[in-house]
Amino acid sequence: MGDALFEIDPDIRVARTLPARVYSDPEIFRLQRERLFARTWHYAGHDDLVKVAGQVHPFTLLPGALDEPLLLTRDQKDQLHCMSNVCTHRGTLVVEGPGHEQQLRCRYHGRRFALDGRFHSMPEFERTVNFPSPSDDLPAVSLGGWTRFLMVSLAPAMPFDELVSPMRARLDGLPFSQLAFDAAGARDYFVNANWALYIDNYLEGFHIPYVHSSLATTLDYGEYAVELQRFSVMQLGIAKPGEPAFALPRGHPDHERAVAAYYFWLFPTTMFNVYPWGVSVNLVTPLAVDRTRVSFLPFVWDASKRDAGAGAGLDRVEREDEVIVESVQLGVRSRLYERGRYSPAREGGVHHFHRLLAEFMRG
Ligand code: FES
Ligand SMILES: [Fe+2]
Structure with missing residues (x-):
């Protein structure tokens, strides 16, 4: 990928716009997944989706670009969480639809997780060595809230507060x-x-x-x-x-x-x-x-x-x-x-x- 493709002069008076290829080349679109979309914040929903303790809301982050199965939860301590919705055993989707749960249970082999994503229990694993470990928890995903709106990022390149602070400065009080x-x-x-x-x-x-x-x-x-x-x-x-x-x-x-x-x-x-x-x-x-x-x-x-x-x-x-x-x-x-x-x-x-x-x- 030639670097000149992504050179935009900081001086708008002399700058030229993005090369046309950026909008039409499937290879560039493919590169945007990891370099851009995985590193930035995206809208996940509004807080009514997980309004009360025990509520869970699975969704796919950026279908077509990231296709990442994620889960929003509100735990028994009223804390919001976002986590991977992929079972740490063999990869089934853990929660299939929105609802209310005490715990998360994978329907494939019965692995259980707490609503904050932590591994809870698993049948037939007594002889598995060094188990469980932190890698058996559902991976946590960065979650930010601005007023009623929730946003998430897989590997944020900027803090959420930096992203939303201009809105806070202008819209607080509405x-x-x-x-x-x-x-x-x-x-x-x-x-x-x-x-x-x-x-x-x-x-x-x-x-x-x-x-x-x-x-x-x-x-x-x-x-x-x-x-x-x-x-x-x-x-x-x-x-x-x-x-x-x-x-x-x-x-x-x-x-x-x-x-x-x-x-x-x-x-x-x-x-x-x-x-x-x-x-x-x-x-x-x-x-x-x-x-x-x-x-x-x-x-x-x-x-x-x-x-x-x-x-x-x-x-x-x-x-x-x-x-x-x-x-x-x-x-x-x-x-x-x-x-x-x-x-x-x-x-x-x-x-x-x-x-x-x-x-x-x-x-
Ligand atoms: S894949 Fe979830 S318990 Fe086996
Ligand atoms: Fe317009």
């Missing part, structure tokens, strides 16, 4: 404890494009006037703002006069602004879009080099504000993004396109993402 998941409003979109093209598109408001005519009527394009952090990007959608916005208290950094939406992207696959009605969690799941699932999960704290402003009509905006991103996927396969340049005024977020992607892919 009524996260009142959020209710709107399961009926959740949707999965399947996009025929590389996951990183979807992220590129998310990270700039540049295309809003061209691609999203409805969104453009509620947002002030001139005031749209982008702030870069080490492992995240925040975009601020500012409401046009008379359009819905947060009422932020005195002392809040955005008190003077009519914020219609906070768009937080956490490197590499998670987005928290925060509107006056609540939070739309958008998850980008890379299924294959040219196929991506985008999940929209709505969490509501004020349903009366759902149908107005930048946070309304999200399905239409998503379909508009999908069409444009699929068009880019066709373009990056061209023999006649190699890489582009950035607008320093409008594409700081895209440049920042490309720098991070390059940093992780260089290893």
